[in-house]
Amino acid sequence: MIVLLNIETATKNCSVSLSVDGTQVGVREIAEEHFSHAEKLHVFIEELLKENGFSMKDLAAIAVSQGPGSYTGLRIGVSSVKGLCYGLSIPMIALDTLQILAKQLTVESGWIIPMIDARRMEVFCAVFSHDGSPVKAIEAKVIDEASFSELEGDMPVYFIGDGAMKCATVLKAANFHFCDTIVYPSAKEMIGLSYQKYLDQDFVDVAYFEPYYLKDFVLPVKKQK
Numbered sequence: 001m002i003v004l005l006n007i008e009t010a011t012k013n014c015s016v017s018l019s020v021d022g023t024q025v026g027v028r029e030i031a032e033e034h035f036s037h038a039e040k041l042h043v044f045i046e047e048l049l050k051e052n053g054f055s056m057k058d059l060a061a062i063a064v065s066q067g068p069g070s071y072t073g074l075r076i077g078v079s080s081v082k083g084l085c086y087g088l089s090i091p092m093i094a095l096d097t098l099q100i101l102a103k104q105l106t107v108e109s110g111w112i113i114p115m116i117d118a119r120r121m122e123v124f125c126a127v128f129s130h131d132g133s134p135v136k137a138i139e140a141k142v143i144d145e146a147s148f149s150e151l152e153g154d155m156p157v158y159f160i161g162d163g164a165m166k167c168a169t170v171l172k173a174a175n176f177h178f179c180d181t182i183v184y185p186s187a188k189e190m191i192g193l194s195y196q197k198y199l200d201q202d203f204v205d206v207a208y209f210e211p212y213y214l215k216d217f218v219l220p221v222k223k224q225k
Helices: 037-051 071-088 097-102 187-199
Strands: 003-008 013-020 023-031 061-065 092-095 111-117 122-129 134-142 157-160 176-178
Touching: 003 037, 003 071, 003 187, 013 037, 013 187, 023 037, 023 187, 037 071, 061 071, 061 187, 071 092, 092 097, 092 187, 097 111, 097 122, 097 187
Parallel strands: 003 061, 061 092, 111 157, 157 176
Antiparallel strands: 003 013, 013 023, 111 122, 122 134
C-alpha cells in the first residue's frame, strides 16, 4: 500500500490531498485573498491523516508543487515538505505547478495553456497538447495582442488559471477559449502525477531542492520624499 501526501501552495489555494495506490482518499483546500497557508497547511495534513486512519509514519513519500508561483506560497510548501521528509526519512517528489493546473482540463484536441498571474499583464505559462504532453517550456510572459499568434487557426486553444481571465480582453483569436471562472492549481490533480513518479523512483534531493521561482524576487523599495 503506497500512501502519498500531495501539497500545493504555489498560488492563493492552500491544497492538500491524500492518496492510496494512486486513488484519492481525501482533499482539504481553501483559496483566500490573503495567504493563510502557514496556519492552514499543517492543520489540513493532520485532519486528512486522522480522518482516513493514517499517521505520518504511514506515508511512503510526500509530493510538492515546485512552482512557478507565489514566493511566499512556494517557500511555505517546499520548506514544510522538506522538513517532513527529512524527519520521516522518506522521499520527496517535485511536480510542475503549471502541469498540475493544465490537468484540470480534459479536451479531445488542441492545446492547453495554463496561466498563473504574475501581476499587471505578465503571467507564468506553458503550452501542453490535449493529451498533457509539453509543447512549449515554462516562461514568464508579458501578454499583448500578438501573444500566441502562432497558435491561431483551426485547432482550439484553451486558457486556464487565474492569469487567463485578464488575457481574454487582449487575445481575440476565434480559436482561443477561456475558462469563465478563476481556477487555481489543486492537490487533487497531483495524485496521478505523484504516484507515477513514485513508481518511477523519480525523487529530488531533500537537502538541496529549491522551489522553481522562475523570476528573481525583488523587494519593493519605498520612494524617498
